[in-house]
Amino acid sequence: MSLEKLIAFLFQTSGKEKLTEKEIYMILSFKLGWLTPAQGRLAIQKAIEKNLIKKDGDNVIPNFDYKSVDIPFEFRYDEKMLEMEENLLEKLINRIVMEGNIGEKRIRKEIDEEAKKLCVYPEVAALLIGKKYGVRIDDLINEIKEFVRNKELK
Numbered sequence: 001m002s003l004e005k006l007i008a009f010l011f012q013t014s015g016k017e018k019l020t021e022k023e024i025y026m027i028l029s030f031k032l033g034w035l036t037p038a039q040g041r042l043a044i045q046k047a048i049e050k051n052l053i054k055k056d057g058d059n060v061i062p063n064f065d066y067k068s069v070d071i072p073f074e075f076r077y078d079e080k081m082l083e084m085e086e087n088l089l090e091k092l093i094n095r096i097v098m099e100g101n102i103g104e105k106r107i108r109k110e111i112d113e114e115a116k117k118l119c120v121y122p123e124v125a126a127l128l129i130g131k132k133y134g135v136r137i138d139d140l141i142n143e144i145k146e147f148v149r150n151k152e153l154k
Contacts, residue, residue, distance in 0.1 A: 006043065006077045007052050008069035011062055018059040034077050038097060038104045042090055043077075088147050092126035092140065100133035123147055 010024060011017070025040025035043060044060065047053045053060045093111070097104050107129065114125035127144055130137040 002077065002081045003043065003047055003050060004052055004064065005069060005071060005075060006081075007047055007062055007064075008066040009071050009075055009077070011066045012069075012071060018056065018061050020058050021055075021060055024060060028077070036098070039094060042094065088140070088143055089123050089126060092123065092130060092137065095137065095140075096126065096130045096133060096135050099135040100130075102133065121148065 010019065010027060014023075014027070021041070021044050024044055025035075025037050028035045028040040028043065029037045044053070048055070051063055054063050055061075089111075093104065093107055096102060096107050100107075107126075110129050111122050111125045114120075114128060115122045118125065118128075123144055127137055127140070
């Protein structure tokens, strides 16, 4: 629901029916300072996955009546709200990028390499990479255990 409010907020305040992906993450990152550019792109991706927006060439269009969404006066979207929308791998990657101050492409490459080398899920490799960089990941260990348990049951 918070992601829906974010999309409604962006389109209501812009006064436009269409925005480019770049416009969206630039607004979120640089104009509002709510998210990093990587998190802004992730928010867009999550909104597409949840069918809140659709792509039309270079443009993004809301897939719902964004004008009817009531946005509270003090509305603010932050990384904690985005984390609730994220899948486990994205959550780990974003945390490593933010806390480790390392580029997203580099982290994704390291995770892929580690996952292949150890024959483990990327989520497990991300946990190891996070530990390597001293990123706090203890609060995600149970989530990772549950993820692996669910994968093994399938």
